[in-house]
Amino acid sequence: MKCQNAITRTAVVLGLCGLLVGGCSKKGGEQEAAPNSQIVAHVGDQVITAQEFANELRLLNIPLDKQKDHETVKKVLTEMVTRKYLLEQALTAKLDREPNVLLDILRSREQVLAAAFISRSVSKKLSAISRADIDKYIADNPLRFAGRKxxxxxxxxxxxxxxxxxxxxxxxxxxxxxxxxxxxxxxxxxxxxxxxxxxxxxxxxxxxxxxxxxxxxxxxxxxxxxxxxxxxxxxxxxxPLEGDAAVNMARQLMQNDLVKAEASMTSVSAGLEARYEGVYSNIMNSKTGDGQNN
Incomplete structure (x- = not known):
């Protein structure tokens, strides 16, 4: 019975992964149908769209004044073309059907969505920070600002x-x-x-x-x-760090603090929602150091 349940869980996970990959494949087809004005490059059956290229520049933190620089464009597009080529080779080899690969794709999806959720939550809180809040932060942390060394x-x-x-x-x-x-x-x-x-x-x-x-x-x-x-x-x-430079640094440090606080609160909330099965229940509900030799 336990074996059957394990097989069922695995089938469900792989089924979800299959839906995920199927969704990705569909999006790839939609890119093929994109107007030529929105396509930057073709790589076999794959395409690179203008939106993908813009997103790549964002993820690489390329400054605006460098985004039209020919050497920068060449470097970024070369890397994207290589990635699309490898994607095409992997799909041809049907690697997208291997269980471990599917689970890795699912994990990547979870990580991206989790990071996006925390980022959105932090952005909302950061936008609510006033200049008075920033000034107070600077005053409360003199070793980082007026007393910086x-x-x-x-x-x-x-x-x-x-x-x-x-x-x-x-x-x-x-x-x-x-x-x-x-x-x-x-x-x-x-x-x-x-x-x-x-x-x-x-x-x-x-x-x-x-x-x-x-x-x-x-x-x-x-x-x-x-x-x-x-x-x-x-x-x-x-x-000493003063003026606009101090304000910009304070905002960055406050953002870092918000990210840490959000991650900590999320971890607590997740722990309260979690329900563990079998031996994992014993491990997760035991105090640190208990049951290590069991």
């Missing part, structure tokens, strides 16, 4: 993972980057050492406060994308 730092960067997380606490007690370097080398963790410039507007608030209260020999740890970093400040000089 440009810092020269020595840093050691390494790939952050579950394996490296466990050893970070012991390395945090190091009194110098030389000691950090030695410990990472002894542990066999690949890393690189360099000098860079940071301004305090780009540093997470929690780390910024700690840095502002630093002692001369303090070593700081921070995350940067997939990497971990140990930092030591070599020098700092005042670089």
């Amino acid at each position: 440009l810092m020269t730092v020595d840093q050691i960067t390494f790939p952050f993972s579950a394996n490296t997380q466990s050893m970070i606490e012991s390395i945090k007690a190091a009194s110098s980057l030389d000691e950090v370097d030695q410990k990472l080398t002894a542990l066999g963790v690949p890393h690189g050492r360099s000098t860079s410039a940071l301004n305090s507007s780009e540093i997470p608030q929690e780390l910024l406060v700690r840095m502002d209260a630093q002692k001369p020999d303090d070593i700081f740890f921070a995350r940067s994308g997939p990497n971990g970093m140990f930092l030591k400040i070599r020098s700092a000089e005042p670089r």
Whole structure:
């Protein structure tokens, strides 16, 4: 019975994926029927429309003054043509009928729609922010604006993972980057050492406060994308951010905060709606660390 249910669920998922791909194929046909004035290029049975090209420029963040630049147009269209060619080859090979490919397409659709929903929600909240709200944000975050600093730092960067997380606490007690370097080398963790410039507007608030209260020999740890970093400040000089530049930076930082808050609230709401089955119910409803060996 359980096996039959699993097969049924798989069939439903693949059926949904089939509908999704069918919808995409239909849209491809509609593009074929588009007026020639709206078609930028033909690639086999595929076409690139003016709307697709404009959207590609948007996704690549190409500035308006560069969108008619011949070299830029050539580069973007070459990449799109290659993608359409590979699409045609994949369809000819019937890869769109493979279960894993269908599931990947469904996942991509979910990610795009989820990002669009959060973006729309954030845009509505951002449009409601007044100049008074921005001025208050600037006043409440002096280290990012009037008290902004440009810092020269020595840093050691390494790939952050579950394996490296466990050893970070012991390395945090190091009194110098030389000691950090030695410990990472002894542990066999690949890393690189360099000098860079940071301004305090780009540093997470929690780390910024700690840095502002630093002692001369303090070593700081921070995350940067997939990497971990140990930092030591070599020098700092005042670089206040004021006027329109401060307003623009404040709006960007407030938008970032809204995205994080929206993602956090969405995660909570999703968790409340979720109902897990079988062993996954035990895993998801247990406290962290419980049942790991069960």
